[in-house]
Amino acid sequence: MKKILIIILLLASVSNINFAQAKEPDWNRVGDEAVALLADYLRIDTTNPPGNEIRAAQFFARLLQREGIECRTFESSPGRGNLFARLKGNGSKRALILLNHMDVVPADRRFWTADVFSGAMRDGYLYGRGALDMKSLGAAQLMTLILLKRAGVPLDRDVIFLATADEEAGGREGAGWFVRNHPELIGDAEFLLTEGSNNFIIDNRVIYYGIGATEKTPCWLRLTAKGTPGHGSVPQKNSAPSRLVRALGKLEAFQTELKVTPAVARYFRELAALQSDSESRRAYSDISAALSDPRLASFILSLPQNAALLRNTIQPTVVSIGSKTNVIDPVATAEIDCRLLPGEKPADFVAEIKRVIDDPMIEVETILAFGATESPIDTELHRVITETIRAEDASARFVHGVLAGFTDSHFFRERGIVSYGFSPFLIPSSDFSGVHGNDERIPTGAYRDGVKLLFNVTRRLCASQP
Numbered sequence: 116m117k118k119i120l121i122i123i124l125l126l127a128s129v130s131n132i133n134f135a136q137a138k139e140p141d142w143n144r145v146g147d148e149a150v151a152l153l154a155d156y157l158r159i160d161t162t163n164p165p166g167n168e169i170r171a172a173q174f175f176a177r178l179l180q181r182e183g184i185e186c187r188t189f190e191s192s193p194g195r196g197n198l199f200a201r202l203k204g205n206g207s208k209r210a211l212i213l214l215n216h217m218d219v220v221p222a223d224r225r226f227w228t229a230d231v232f233s234g235a236m237r238d239g240y241l242y243g244r245g246a247l248d249m250k251s252l253g254a255a256q257l258m259t260l261i262l263l264k265r266a267g268v269p270l271d272r273d274v275i276f277l278a279t280a281d282e283e284a285g286g287r288e289g290a291g292w293f294v295r296n297h298p299e300l301i302g303d304a305e306f307l308l309t310e311g312s313n314n315f316i317i318d319n320r321v322i323y324y325g326i327g328a329t330e331k332t333p334c335w336l337r338l339t340a341k342g343t344p345g346h347g348s349v350p351q352k353n354s355a356p357s358r359l360v361r362a363l364g365k366l367e368a369f370q371t372e373l374k375v376t377p378a379v380a381r382y383f384r385e386l387a388a389l390q391s392d393s394e395s396r397r398a399y400s401d402i403s404a405a406l407s408d409p410r411l412a413s414f415i416l417s418l419p420q421n422a423a424l425l426r427n428t429i430q431p432t433v434v435s436i437g438s439k440t441n442v443i444d445p446v447a448t449a450e451i452d453c454r455l456l457p458g459e460k461p462a463d464f465v466a467e468i469k470r471v472i473d474d475p476m477i478e479v480e481t482i483l484a485f486g487a488t489e490s491p492i493d494t495e496l497h498r499v500i501t502e503t504i505r506a507e508d509a510s511a512r513f514v515h516g517v518l519a520g521f522t523d524s525h526f527f528r529e530r531g532i533v534s535y536g537f538s539p540f541l542i543p544s545s546d547f548s549g550v551h552g553n554d555e556r557i558p559t560g561a562y563r564d565g566v567k568l569l570f571n572v573t574r575r576l577c578a579s580q581p
Contacts, residue, residue, distance in 0.1 A: 138266040140570070145262065146563035150241065152178070153254040153562065154234035157243030163218035166288070168280035169196030171217040175257060175278055182261050191280060191292040198278040199293070199300055202260055204270030204577065209305035211496075211577055212275045212532070213260065215253030216282030216289060216310075216523060219245040226553040240546075240556040248550040249310045251557050251565075253278055255539060256308075259570045263577075272577040275304060282523050285333070285483045290523035294530065304532050306496040306576070308569075311522040311536020315514075316543045322389060323514040324504055326497065327536025329378045329489035330518035331424075332525070334453040334461045335482040336468065338362060339446060342476060347441040353476070355447040356436040362472045363431055363449060369471045371427040375403045376457050378489060378517050379424050385514045423519040427464060428454045450482065454519060457487035488528035496533060499576045503568070539565035539572070 159171050172188045175198050179186045186200035196217070201210075222231040222244045229235045229242035236242075243250070260276045279289030286292075294301065312325035340362065342355035351357065380402055387399035398405040398415055405411040406425070416422045433450035437443070455464055461484035469479050492515060504511045516536075524534040540561045548556045 138268070140262050140266065140567075142563075142567055145258065145566065149254065149258045149563060149566045150236075150559050152258065153241055153246075153251060153557075154236065154243075156250050156254050157234035157241065157245055158232050160232045161218050162221050162244070163281060163283045165194065166218050166280055167194045167196075168217040168289070169194050172196030172198040172278060175200075175276075178257065178261070179276075182264055184260065184264055186276075189293070189297070191288040191296075195280040195288040197280055197289055197293050198276075199297070200260065200276040201300075202263055202270065202274040202276075204273045205579065206273070207579075208271040208577075210273040210275050210301075210303050211573065212277055212301060212304050212307040212527070213256035213573070214277050214279070214290070214307055214309040214523060214527070214534075215249055215256055216279050216286070217250070217253065218280055218283050218289070219248070219250070220283050220551050222553075222555075228554055229556075236559070239560065240558055241562065242554060242556045244555055246555045246557040247548065248555075251540065251562055252310055252538065252569075255562070255566045255569050258566050259573050262570050263574065268574060268577075269579040270577045271579045272305075273303070274573060274577055275301065277301070279523065285335075286523045286526065290526045294526045298530070301527070301530075301532070304527070306494070307524065307527050307532050307534040308496075308537050308572075309522055309524055309534065310538070311518050311524060312516055312538050314538060314541055316541050319543060321508065321511065321541060323385075323512045325514055325516050325536070325538065326492070326500060327518055327522075327524075328492055328515050329457055329487065330521050330524070330536075331454040331456060332459075332461075332485055332487045333521055334427075334455050334464055334484045336451040336453060336465070337480045337482050338449045338451065338472070339478040339480065340448070340474075340476060341446055341478075343443070344445040345443045347443055351443055354443045355445055356443065358474055358476055359434075359436055359447040359449055362474060362477050363434070365471050365473075366429050366431070366451070366468070369429070371429070373406055373425050374456055375406070375425065376517075378457055378515070382424070382515060382517050385512075389512065389514075420519065423454070424456075424517050427456055427459060428452075428519075429468075454521075455487070457489060457517070459487065461486075485525055488525045490524075490528055490533045490535060494533050496535065496576060500535070500537060500572055503572045503575050537572075539568035541565070 161168050189197045231244050234243050281288035312327035315322040340355040340359040342353045343351045383399040383402040387396045390396045398411045430452045432452045436447040527534045542561045
């Protein structure tokens with residue numbers, strides 16, 4: 116009887132091994148499918164404004180229904196689509212959210228060599244607005260959900276796929292609306308993965324992998340100047356255009372205070388370990404001390420991406436001061452993209468802006484603002500990400516960047532969900548066309564490999580352990 120039991124156990128073990136091998140995706144075939152899916156997705160125009168993300172939500176819904184995965188679409192307002200799908204596990208652990216946004220920023224077709232929404236394949240790249248921000252990650256997340264379902268992977272955690280509208284304009288019609296109106300659908304979530312990090316690759320060598328745990332926050336402002344109207348041939352010093360120009364000049368000359376937050380200090384320390392020259396290592400290893408040294412401070416602040424992490428920033432982006440050359444209009448406006456460091460209070464910053472402008476005839480209106488949020492890095496999700504990557508790259512180094520922009524993560528961090536920016540795509544800096552840039556594109560090889568990496572991270576975190 117004992118021998119029979121041993122034989123049965125051995126057969127079961129062999130069976131389990133074969134089962135695992137049989138269920139491993141055919142990555143060549145999956146890669147082809149993923150590239151075709153992304154190309155189709157890039158052909159859907161979801162430029163925000165106006166968005167029309169319902170088209171992309173319906174595209175996702177058709178694919179999910181074909182795979183037997185239940186999903187729901189929501190319209191926060193006409194045409195502004197959001198999609199929710201959940202792959203059920205046994206519920207022994209809290210859910211993971213794979214979050215992506217379906218809207219993209221406008222593109223000027225005059226400066227593209229490929230059609231903006233063609234999903235064209237050329238020389239190993241997929242072209243289209245959203246190829247980097249962030250339709251590629253959304254498509255990879257969808258493939259991850261589909262592959263888990265096809266393979267019948269037993270899950271300890273539910274996996275939620277959430278595709279939202281309006282991120283490029285602040286998320287109020289997308290993630291913000293969803294969290295506010297349907298908190299019951301995400302109330303059991305523990306972790307979330309979305310955009311908001313970068314990997315740094317030079318000459319096909321990965322210098323570091325990025326994990327984003329915090330970010331700066333927006334404080335978008337609209338300045339409205341009012342003044343004496345009239346004919347352009349008779350200048351008016353108190354005209355609305357003149358008032359606004361003076362205000363913008365004051366803001367351009369104003370230098371916000373240099374500040375080093377704990378997350379920013381950690382980021383520079385991690386960068387210091389990767390520097391090849393001693394001066395850079397010394398500057399980055401103690402950024403606060405370096406900023407008190409004029410020479411090191413000049414070196415650090417000469418890089419715009421460094422300067423943006425060390426102070427609140429002010430950048431005029433949209434200015435309207437007149438309608439005709441010989442007419443002085445009674446109203447002039449400007450929109451200002453301000454980004455605040457973690458820990459800063461928008462109300463205090465707006466008060467400072469008003470003090471700098473010092474003109475009672477200019478109204479300062481807040482268009483968009485919210486508080487900063489941060490996720491801890493001593494979590495199971497962080498461990499799984501690093502372990503999965505080190506299984507393929509034993510010497511992998513990780514950097515926890517502070518995003519100068521913002522994502523929809525804050526809506527979920529505010530509800531206690533640990534949220535990381537994580538890109539599975541290893542795109543060499545020489546191949547990086549730029550988020551929001553002309554001829555936005557992604558190398559298909561990096562995209563195919565990224566689909567596999569994201570699947571492996573998700574499976575490792577969510578699959579039932581023997």
